[in-house]
Amino acid sequence: MSVSLILIPAALAAAAVIQARAGGGGGASTVCTVSTRMRDSVLLSAALRETGAVVTAGDDVVDAAWQGVESRFTRGADGIWTAHFRGxxxxxxxxxxxxxxxxxxxxxxxxxxxxxxxxxxxxxxxRLESETVADDAAVRLVFAVEREDRA
Structure with missing residues (x-):
């Protein structure tokens, strides 16, 4: 079995859902459209590793493998990431x-x-005076002004 997920910016999600419904969904694999904020392949690779994946990354392709599941993330010319799952x-x-x-x-x-x-x-x-991390992982940075620019 294979599953393909199309990862798109949230602003385009509604249009993509409408297109997917209009297309009828015929085909051997299941396609889901998912809103995402993912754009940076380095951060994507780091996030995949955080989820326990073994990652191999290229310019516009990121391969990830978990136990029993493999995925290839590809980025098209329009910046949209598509995740193809198998296993x-x-x-x-x-x-x-x-x-x-x-x-x-x-x-x-x-x-x-x-x-x-x-x-x-x-x-x-x-100058960074303090840094705190809340229970919800929010980070608060407090800076002090070291110098004032005088025009």
Whole structure:
């Protein structure tokens, strides 16, 4: 059995669902359309590893393997990622994998943004005073102004 999931930005999700319904869905594999915020292949690979996948990544192809399930993520010219699952997987398991992947991807994006803020703070005249992580994984950074630019 194989399952293909088309991963698209949320703004395009409604149009894709309408197109999928209009297409009739004939074919050997099941296709599901899933909203996603995934764009960066490095963060996608890191998120896949966080879900326990063994990952092999190229420019526009990322292969992932879990116990009994393999997936190939391909990115088209339009930036839309499509995940093709095969092995011991059905539609509900594929959707669950993508949900877990989306959560892991969100954590990777958050970590990258926090790191970028830390790296750029000094150049912006800021000093990191404190950093706290809440129970819901929200990160709070408090910066102090080191210098004032006078025009």
């Amino acid at each position: 011991d997987v059905d539609e509900s398991r594929a959707v669950e994998i993508v949900r877990r992947l989306d959560v892991a991807y969100g954590r990777q994006v958050q970590a990258a943004v926090v790191e970028r803020l830390r790296d750029r703070a000094l150049a912006a005249g800021l």
